[in-house]
Amino acid sequence: xxxxxxxxxxxxxxxxxxxLAAQRGRLKIFFGACAGVGKTFAMLSAARVRQQExxxxxxGVVETHGRKETEAQLHGLEVLPLTQIEYKxxxxxxxxxxSALARQPQLxxxxxxxxxxxxxxxxxxxxxxxxxxxxxGIDVYTTLNVQHLESLNDVVGQITGIxxxxxxxxxxxxxxxxxxxxxxxxDELLARLAAGKxxxxxxxxxxxxxxxxxxxxxxxxxxxxxxxxxxxxAQMRAYRADQSIKPVWHARERLLICVGHGPGTExxxxxxxxxxxxxxxxxxxVFVETPALQRLPEAQRARIMKGLKLAxxxxxxTTVLGGSDLAATLLAYARSRNVSKLVVGKSSAGPLRRLLRxxxxxxxxxxxxxxxxxxxSHEHDPDSTAPxxxxxxxxxxxxxxxxxxxxxxxxLLACLLTTGLVSLLTPFFDLSNVVMLYLLAxxxxxxxxxxxxxxxxxxxxxxxxxxxxxxxxxxxxxxxxQYLLTFAVMFAVALIISQLAARLRFEANIATYRxxxxxxxxxxxxxxxxxxTANQIIDIAVSRLQPLFNASIVLLTPxxxxxxxxxNDSTAQADLGVAQWVxxxxxxxxxxxxxxxxxxxxxxxxKAPMRNRGVLAVLPEQLDQVFLPEQQRLxxxxxxxIALALERVHYVEVAQDAIVAxxxxxxxxxxxxxxxxxxxxxxxxxxxxxxxxxEGQVDARKQASIAQSIQEESLRMNHLVTNLLDMAxxxxxxxxxxxxxxxxxxxxxxxxxxxxxxQGHQLEVALASDLPVLEYDAVLIERVLVNLLExxxxxxxxxxxxxxxxxPEGATIRVCVQDDGPGLPSGLEQKLFDKFxxxxxxxxxxxxxxxxxxxxxxxxxxxxxxxxxxxxxxxxAFCFTLPVSQMPALPGDEEIQP
Numbered sequence: 002x003x004x005x006x007x008x009x010x011x012x013x014x015x016x017x018x019x020x021l022a023a024q025r026g027r028l029k030i031f032f033g034a035c036a037g038v039g040k041t042f043a044m045l046s047a048a049r050v051r052q053q054e055x056x057x058x059x060x061g062v063v064e065t066h067g068r069k070e071t072e073a074q075l076h077g078l079e080v081l082p083l084t085q086i087e088y089k090x091x092x093x094x095x096x097x098x099x100s101a102l103a104r105q106p107q108l109x110x111x112x113x114x115x116x117x118x119x120x121x122x123x124x125x126x127x128x129x130x131x132x133x134x135x136x137x138g139i140d141v142y143t144t145l146n147v148q149h150l151e152s153l154n155d156v157v158g159q160i161t162g163i164x165x166x167x168x169x170x171x172x173x174x175x176x177x178x179x180x181x182x183x184x185x186x187x188d189e190l191l192a193r194l195a196a197g198k199x200x201x202x203x204x205x206x207x208x209x210x211x212x213x214x215x216x217x218x219x220x221x222x223x224x225x226x227x228x229x230x231x232x233x234x235a236q237m238r239a240y241r242a243d244q245s246i247k248p249v250w251h252a253r254e255r256l257l258i259c260v261g262h263g264p265g266t267e268x269x270x271x272x273x274x275x276x277x278x279x280x281x282x283x284x285x286x287v288f289v290e291t292p293a294l295q296r297l298p299e300a301q302r303a304r305i306m307k308g309l310k311l312a313x314x315x316x317x318x319t320t321v322l323g324g325s326d327l328a329a330t331l332l333a334y335a336r337s338r339n340v341s342k343l344v345v346g347k348s349s350a351g352p353l354r355r356l357l358r359x360x361x362x363x364x365x366x367x368x369x370x371x372x373x374x375x376x377x378s379h380e381h382d383p384d385s386t387a388p389x390x391x392x393x394x395x396x397x398x399x400x401x402x403x404x405x406x407x408x409x410x411x412x413l414l415a416c417l418l419t420t421g422l423v424s425l426l427t428p429f430f431d432l433s434n435v436v437m438l439y440l441l442a443x444x445x446x447x448x449x450x451x452x453x454x455x456x457x458x459x460x461x462x463x464x465x466x467x468x469x470x471x472x473x474x475x476x477x478x479x480x481x482x483q484y485l486l487t488f489a490v491m492f493a494v495a496l497i498i499s500q501l502a503a504r505l506r507f508e509a510n511i512a513t514y515r516x517x518x519x520x521x522x523x524x525x526x527x528x529x530x531x532x533x534t535a536n537q538i539i540d541i542a543v544s545r546l547q548p549l550f551n552a553s554i555v556l557l558t559p560x561x562x563x564x565x566x567x568x569n570d571s572t573a574q575a576d577l578g579v580a581q582w583v584x585x586x587x588x589x590x591x592x593x594x595x596x597x598x599x600x601x602x603x604x605x606x607x608k609a610p611m612r613n614r615g616v617l618a619v620l621p622e623q624l625d626q627v628f629l630p631e632q633q634r635l636x637x638x639x640x641x642x643i644a645l646a647l648e649r650v651h652y653v654e655v656a657q658d659a660i661v662a663x664x665x666x667x668x669x670x671x672x673x674x675x676x677x678x679x680x681x682x683x684x685x686x687x688x689x690x691x692x693x694x695x696e697g698q699v700d701a702r703k704q705a706s707i708a709q710s711i712q713e714e715s716l717r718m719n720h721l722v723t724n725l726l727d728m729a730x731x732x733x734x735x736x737x738x739x740x741x742x743x744x745x746x747x748x749x750x751x752x753x754x755x756x757x758x759x760q761g762h763q764l765e766v767a768l769a770s771d772l773p774v775l776e777y778d779a780v781l782i783e784r785v786l787v788n789l790l791e792x793x794x795x796x797x798x799x800x801x802x803x804x805x806x807x808x809p810e811g812a813t814i815r816v817c818v819q820d821d822g823p824g825l826p827s828g829l830e831q832k833l834f835d836k837f838x839x840x841x842x843x844x845x846x847x848x849x850x851x852x853x854x855x856x857x858x859x860x861x862x863x864x865x866x867x868x869x870x871x872x873x874x875x876x877x878a879f880c881f882t883l884p885v886s887q888m889p890a891l892p893g894d895e896e897i898q899p
Contacts, residue, residue, distance in 0.1 A: 026135040027178040030114065031144045032229060034221040037193055038185040040144040041065070041112055045074035047181075048110055048142055052078065059106035062096045062127075064113060081109075086119045093119045098130050101139075108140045115149035115169040128173050147225040150174060160220045175232065182229045187218035254282030257340040258312065259289070259331055259361075262301035265377065266308035269346045272377045274315045276344065285338065286312030286319045289330045306633060321634075328364035335372055343369060347378040408450025412458040415442045420465045432470055439466055440494060447502035455502060463492045518635055521549050525639060529646035533653075538646045539568045542617075546639060550632065551622050555602075558615040558647070559584065565616060575618040580604055583616050592621075605636070607644035614647040686714045737778045737862060741888055744772050744807055744814065747779050751786035752805075758791050761799040769808040774888055781859045782883075785867075788852040789818040789879050796877075797822030810882070813865065817880040824871045833869055856881070 029047075031040040041063060052058045060080040065071040081104070084097040095118055101109055111134075116127040124130050131141050148157040151168045158164045174180070185193075258273035260266060270286065277284035288305050313319045324330030335343055345362060365374050419442045423435045439462035447455030468475065525545045532538045539556045546554045555575040557565040565580050579597055583590045583604040590596035591604045603621070607614040617640050690707050745768060752759075752766070786805075793803045797820045806817045825833065834857040853869075860867045860881045867881035 026139040028141050029179040030177045031181050031183050033183040034225040035146055037190055038183050040183045042071050043183050044142045057107040059109045061109045061111045086121045088119050095119045111143045114143040114145040115167045117167050161217045187215050254280045255340045256282055256284040256342045257335050258286045259345045260286050260308040261346050262305050263346050265346050266304050269377045270308050270312045273344045284317050286317040289322045289327050342373045344375045347376050408454030412446045412454040415446050416461040416465055444498050444502055459496045535650050542643045553620040555618040580616045587613050605640045609644040609648035614644045739776045739778055741774050741776050747783050751783050754787050755790045758794045763802045765804045767806050785856045785859050788856050793818055793820045812885050813882040815882050819878040821876040824875050825877050830869045
């Protein structure tokens, strides 16, 4: 009895989906072939009906294009004022999303669904505005032309010669709650165009000569009708699945081609294509992978894959199904896809095979009462009985034939041992009981060695049992005719058991092979997903594919000139000419293909969604490991995963380069802005003061003051230029000129250099008395102290207290410059050490933000660290450390011996 109860998980998921849908607004699209068919008019008419029913309707955007009939439909509807957005010096009107959300209408009208918003709007596309309205629970009516669908954009461009730039993702169209097709015959549309009801007179004349030609309109109309039909068909299939409806509804013709292993496979596919074209129907090519089909010869299974590939090239949807019952699997899939016609090849089985097993055609006609079955005849397959050694080697290993021979010997030995055991037991047990030992031996042989040895064991078991134990003994004759029934039953049971055991063993090996194939794909996909660079992807691909296919693997990727180069070291040498052809043409070539089959290697293009990412070259050690149909599918799947991984890494690198470019541009702009400001200020002062001196209008008393100002501004500009040069030198790599010296010396020189800047501040120097001799670059450490002291003087008010401290701290010397000024901005203590970063961007204190960055570079070059922190109750502290190392012994120092 079949369990027809619905899946509780599916029901729960459906309930959740219904709850989410109830919280969202409903989207209705008025869909047409082109402009002028009446979409906007139909939308306004439907909105007026909703308003009469008591619905609160708001007109968000409606483009009337000067059509009087459309403008008349706006009367009585509330229109939302558009907002103005400034763009390139112009004020452009755009939909006001915030105002629409604030008003909370029940229904809003949004014309031209695929419209691109003005830069500066919240969303770049109008359909994104609609998504936000729907999420707020507001119903939306909108309009759309077929040429704006993303999937049909190139088709429309080929038909009309005009590429539409504004497109809409198909998933947005498919998720609409309702699509209303607004249709108008081309002749009527052209008449409306001539009457000026679509465009103005001069626009209409130009439109008729270009886009609005009758052939274009016919093609666009067909596209719109087909796209609407596809949506309705998908809705119907979803409804049938939700309601668990099994019978096929013949609402639309759809063909299913059952690709088999017979010699007429290609004829079957081509016949199916012609039938689908004559019925104007979709068609699907299917191969059902059953355990029985795995026993087919290699040539026949290759024929199956060739047929699927041909069907795909002819435009069919192809798929591979798994199942143990060919007819049941086909019919279940056909009903799930609402297939109306099933096309199969004529069976070439002989009378004996027909007697033992019903042909597929007979099974289908008995079970497919709601699907039409078509039969395509073909010639007899001369290779139908050929052995399939390749797949056996793949499943059971290279020693399968040798193992099969050992199985026959084992069957004879097992029968001999069983006979000896039975001879020992016959004095104690009846013959009807000991015969079970023979059945046990048959089962063990069939499970261990397969069908052939199992059949041999069945025959030998019956013969030995008759010869040695059935009276008259040592003779094949039988005195009691009842034993004939015993022999027949024994032989039948042994044969059936051996067949079932062998089949179970074969299916277990098939399952093991499939599991190995699935595990290999999983492991390859997992490692590729974790790869961050192209080199990692190549290493992973080579390490995984070489043992999987027992072949040498070479991966070739293009350089910036689209020329391939090998990315991994391999004993196999790929032909770059063949690989380049494969890369350019995106077609396989080399061994086992129709292009350059004499080449020793197989070349596969690494096709990714956006473009070809390279070439995979395979040099197999054993052809069976690559060219069996199952292995070919596995290899193609691995190549597709590698291509996807390479494309992912490529776009990650593109994104990183874009971020670096943006950051470089931002840094360049910051440098130019800061330097231009800080250089212009002292230069302007210098020019002004020097002009006064040049004009000779300044008396002698003011000349001294002007000269001092000129000196101060010159020193300020010199300090700025010095910082820029220091940073450039540090960025290019600084070479330290270290020497052993005391810290007191460099502190004194730094204080002398900052003497003018520290005037007006209270300075305190506290150096520990036990400071050791340090190895450092005195000039660079002086720059650190000068920058820290000048910063303290610059950013604290006059009269502030500044302290310079130095004391040992473990294996380092800690030097700090402290002040009691306003302190540092909270949270920016470490950011201050970045280039061109200042604590307060609005500060009027001059500076470019390079001093602390220079300090950090110098200190880190010495192996130390520099930090900034706030003091309590107020003030700032900048501290850096210098490592203390063992001073080497001076030449000539010797220990004095008494």
